Amino acid sequence: MSDIASLPRVTGLPWQGVRYFCTTRAGGVSAGAYATLNLGGRTDDDPGHVAENRRRLRAELPSDPCWLRQVHGKQVADADRPWSEPPAADAAITTQAGRALVIVTADCLPVVIADSRGRALGLAHAGWRGLAAGVLEETLGALRARVPGGARWRAWVGPGIGQRNFEVGDDVHAAFVQHDAGAAAFFVAKREPGKWLADLPGLARHRLHAAGVQDIELSGYCTYGEPERFYSYRREQASGRLATVAWLQED
Template identity: 90%
Template sequence: MSEIVSLPRVTGLPWQGVHYFCTTRAGGVSTGEYATLNVGGRTDDDSSHVLENRRRLRAELPSDPCWLRQVHGNQVADADRPWAEPPAADAAVTTQAGRVLAILTADCLPVVIADGGGRALGLAHAGWRGLASGVLEASLDALRARVPDAEYWRAWVGPGIGQRNFEVGDDVHAAFVQRDAGAAPFFVAKREPGKWLADLPGLARHRLHAAGVRDIELSGHCTYGEPERFYSYRRERASGRLATVAWLRGEEG
């Protein structure tokens, strides 16, 4: 068995009852375009490398991650119910301590959501399609159903593509602005007609705030603009995947 090393990670401010982080591309065994900590099983990387990278991640977690089959939608899986295989969903929720939620990204946003007391936890995969279809709102609905007395919610928006590197077309602009005029400031028109620069983290924060989340932290990292630290599907189509994991600490931490 190869040596286990502490993985480089990105996280945010301390959070009562919650532990969370996003991996970087460092600390693994993959080579070439996937160097080094690619944990994406649906890539063309050597499967033995992906398995070793996932083993290294698992060594730093309290339990096996609850992986999802992400489809860029708004379905929310209940991670407290056993499943035989990863469900088709882009978010999951739990109220069980030590249950590790996990999603994969390579430009889309990982979004951690929990109540202030750390009793209910959600983790969402939010690209523009997921955001536009309401994956964050659906996650909050599922969480509020579990702790209806919670009055305070927090969110962390992890590394994703930044506005200066996220060019989109009129279809993406319309998907947000036609339904919510308040989303307009998060798009900057380019000189080329029909082209926009979209602020994905800003859109996520906007929608979270509208849904009643008042404490929202943005990581400030752009996956496209930091090639030494992150994978980016837009920058390199043969791209690895980052993992964001989160779990409730429980009384024992």
């Protein structure tokens, strides 16, 4: 692992025992719509470019990242158990120092969750489907099983699509509001019937708070609204993918 960070990144406040960041679209070798640091293996980018971009990311991590096959669900993978290929899951947890968790996004939210002392770490992929299905609650439940006794929990909600740019239909509105009336506060009705603007980061914070996470930081970045910095599938379907990585540090 290099001592000098070479890839542009965004991150949040310092966190005892935890290192984490989200990449930007700069610092890689991909071209065209995927320029330049596309880390998504399931895109139509040149596989050789993706491999080089992933090599550059790996150079800044303490171990090979634990890639997932994300499916917009709520399955949580145990990264402390070896797997021969990426599991179908949208979150992973670890209690081992140096085990690098990773998810890829291009409008969905990356969410880092850990106890305030840095003993157990989770990283979740939260699009609206996974968020409504309970991926954050499932991740937190798996972490609580690893930390006996009471613990104070903390979360960072990374770059994702902002409310101004996230138009959804009645199906998305119902997926949240029918199960939690308080979720209605995170939707603004548009003039067109059946259309809403959804506050995805706000919904994530709402659900994390309800699940017992005491300290929650929102990055404030909108992937759709910053085309020079971030990829956005909603903005351009021929889009690259950002990577959010997190790992526990030795004491």
